[in-house]
Amino acid sequence: MNCLGGIRAAALCAAAAVLAMVSCTGDVQSPGIVPLPCSVAAGEGEFCLSADVPVYVCPDTREMRCAADELKELMERVFGTESCPGFIFCGSLDEVAHPAVTMVLSDRMPASSYSLEVSEDGVAVEGGDAAGVFYAVQTLRQLIPAEVQGFSGSVPAVPLQAVSVEDSPAFEYRGVMLDAARHFFSVDEVKTLLDIMAIHKMNVFHWHLTDDQGWRIEIDSFPELTRIGSVRKRTIVGKDPGGEYDETTQYDGTPHSGYYTKDDVREIVEYAAGRFITVVPEIEFPGHAVAAIASYPWLGCTGEQFEVRQTWDIDDRVFCIGRESTFSFFEEVLSEVAELFPSGYIHIGGDECPSKMWEKCPECRRRMEELGLESFRRLQGYGTGRIEKFLGSLGRSIIGWDEILEAGVSDSAIVMSWRGCDTGIEAAKRGNRVIMSPTEYSYFDYYQSSDIDAEPLAWGGYLPLEKVYSFDPYSGLDDGEKPLVLGVQANLWTEYIPDFTQAEYMLLPRLAAMSEVAWHGPCDKDYRDFRKRLPVLLQLYRTYGYRFCESGLCEM
Ligand code: TNX
Numbered sequence: 001m002n003c004l005g006g007i008r009a010a011a012l013c014a015a016a017a018v019l020a021m022v023s024c025t026g027d028v029q030s031p032g033i034v035p036l037p038c039s040v041a042a043g044e045g046e047f048c049l050s051a052d053v054p055v056y057v058c059p060d061t062r063e064m065r066c067a068a069d070e071l072k073e074l075m076e077r078v079f080g081t082e083s084c085p086g087f088i089f090c091g092s093l094d095e096v097a098h099p100a101v102t103m104v105l106s107d108r109m110p111a112s113s114y115s116l117e118v119s120e121d122g123v124a125v126e127g128g129d130a131a132g133v134f135y136a137v138q139t140l141r142q143l144i145p146a147e148v149q150g151f152s153g154s155v156p157a158v159p160l161q162a163v164s165v166e167d168s169p170a171f172e173y174r175g176v177m178l179d180a181a182r183h184f185f186s187v188d189e190v191k192t193l194l195d196i197m198a199i200h201k202m203n204v205f206h207w208h209l210t211d212d213q214g215w216r217i218e219i220d221s222f223p224e225l226t227r228i229g230s231v232r233k234r235t236i237v238g239k240d241p242g243g244e245y246d247e248t249t250q251y252d253g254t255p256h257s258g259y260y261t262k263d264d265v266r267e268i269v270e271y272a273a274g275r276f277i278t279v280v281p282e283i284e285f286p287g288h289a290v291a292a293i294a295s296y297p298w299l300g301c302t303g304e305q306f307e308v309r310q311t312w313d314i315d316d317r318v319f320c321i322g323r324e325s326t327f328s329f330f331e332e333v334l335s336e337v338a339e340l341f342p343s344g345y346i347h348i349g350g351d352e353c354p355s356k357m358w359e360k361c362p363e364c365r366r367r368m369e370e371l372g373l374e375s376f377r378r379l380q381g382y383g384t385g386r387i388e389k390f391l392g393s394l395g396r397s398i399i400g401w402d403e404i405l406e407a408g409v410s411d412s413a414i415v416m417s418w419r420g421c422d423t424g425i426e427a428a429k430r431g432n433r434v435i436m437s438p439t440e441y442s443y444f445d446y447y448q449s450s451d452i453d454a455e456p457l458a459w460g461g462y463l464p465l466e467k468v469y470s471f472d473p474y475s476g477l478d479d480g481e482k483p484l485v486l487g488v489q490a491n492l493w494t495e496y497i498p499d500f501t502q503a504e505y506m507l508l509p510r511l512a513a514m515s516e517v518a519w520h521g522p523c524d525k526d527y528r529d530f531r532k533r534l535p536v537l538l539q540l541y542r543t544y545g546y547r548f549c550e551s552g553l554c555e556m
Helices: 006-021 062-079 130-143 187-199 262-273 290-295 324-340 362-371 376-393 403-407 422-430 465-469 500-507 510-520 527-544
Strands: 039-050 055-058 087-089 100-105 114-119 122-127 157-167 173-179 204-208 278-282 345-347 397-401 414-417 434-436 460-462 485-492
Touching (some): 039 114, 039 122, 055 062, 062 087, 062 130, 100 130, 122 130, 130 157, 130 187, 173 187, 187 262, 187 500, 204 485, 262 278, 262 324, 324 345, 324 376, 376 397, 376 403, 397 403, 403 422, 414 422, 422 434, 465 527, 485 500, 500 510, 510 527
Parallel strands (some): 055 087, 055 100, 100 122, 173 204, 173 485, 204 278, 278 345, 345 397, 414 434
Antiparallel strands (some): 039 157, 114 122
16 A cells, blocks of 8 residues: 555545455455446555556547546545646656556546556556546546545545456446526536536437527527527426416516527537537427427518417417428528537437428428428428438538438438337337437436425426436347437426526436446346445535435335
8 A cells, every 4th residue: 555645545445444344244246336337346555646646648649638637626625626646647657656647548448438547556447438437537536435525625535445446337328408498598508418418428419499488599691590480588487388388377577588699609518528428419300390480481481570489388389381481491590509519429309399380381392292291290300300310511410309300311311219119119110220218217307305395496397316217228129229228317307497507306216227327238237236336426516516306216
């Protein structure tokens, strides 16, 4: 053991080691890591991490520096910003003097995978790529007691039990969706969400930016989208009765507004990239369009001037598919969007689009006749196909909510299955790639405790932690179809989530369960074992100041 922090550090190391790792029988226990790695083997002995242990990072690339920054942030939480260890960026490990922390790449390992070895020599991380190294740092975060991670810098050394971890993700797409349209969240709040995602090894941020109740992204060619479309003059109070609005409907009388400037978007995309998170923007088409139509009435079938919607639920006022102007609008908007987001995927919505307006619209009817389309759903499919083709010319694939399947999609479209898993299964059987995000396992706007009266008002439904944990994204698929499941996603719709602390509350700890589904995969999952490991993460939530639902923990 190399404890340079003096007697106090040595004593702290010894006491914490006893508390953290040794069971009543005296056996050495595996540490509690969530999501569960592929393999964790506790070893003998320990390493005392202190502020003067050097950290070697090689090769010296931009991405490895991102992984190193994450470790630096973690070390600063423990040792303080003044006495963080020195980072040495190097070409090879020949120059390493042990004990040390080493972070290197290995060409024997697949992307995003890593190994982490704590021994008396120090901490050795190998990653298949820099993302893998970054995930190793997240695992290390859970090996360091949360109690010392409070940025106080008062701890000179931390004991780490010897352990050997081998790990790689089950799914390449591990998503979290935030609906920033129903309620706006600031750049800093979005960054906090990205931090939360990172500690759970989630890697896709699906950013729902447009809806009936708000358009939240600046588009230079169409300034009214944000001048008008980002402001809702008031919001319904309490539970939306679903279309039955009258003089008894109550509103808060307070305008709700906010949008992301292009600089905000760039800042968030860069922040996410530093955490190996891809940002997938969603621009809804052809439904959930009222804020856009309120900004430019010619986008609707009737040309009528509407207000940005102030209630929730599904709206009949959708984009006109008969007029060419709708497509020129989308091409302009999506060109600007594609310029901001390097993601290979762009989400084009596609959900909940009533055809009532199209049925009465001569332009839409003419379009259907010309094309010989037999249903209004197919009209949607025609529109989606055009948008897919356009985005294809920009080198992007589309993701759409599962209604795009009914409307008719190309083989290259990715279907996000939300109305249960059946549409995802159907899409996979057709050969399309899918992301499983069904209401019954992934809707984090649902209640997480059965004691609804004690919970903040939510959309409805009931989705306790254990249910999220039981999600098997492969269910119903045969082995040949399973590779078409890119991954899973937790969805945070925010009709009833007016502020970010409530978003945290709805997300946590259910995101921990979803992360285990996404990262560890469906085989050999064990809820009891998950619950035994979870307290380490809960303690991190407390230390980092993330609000979470404690009552949900009682639902077994
Ligand atoms: C359905 S899921 C929606 C959203 C709502 C959500 C509430 C989906 C593609 N559409 O517009 O916010 O239900 O749970």
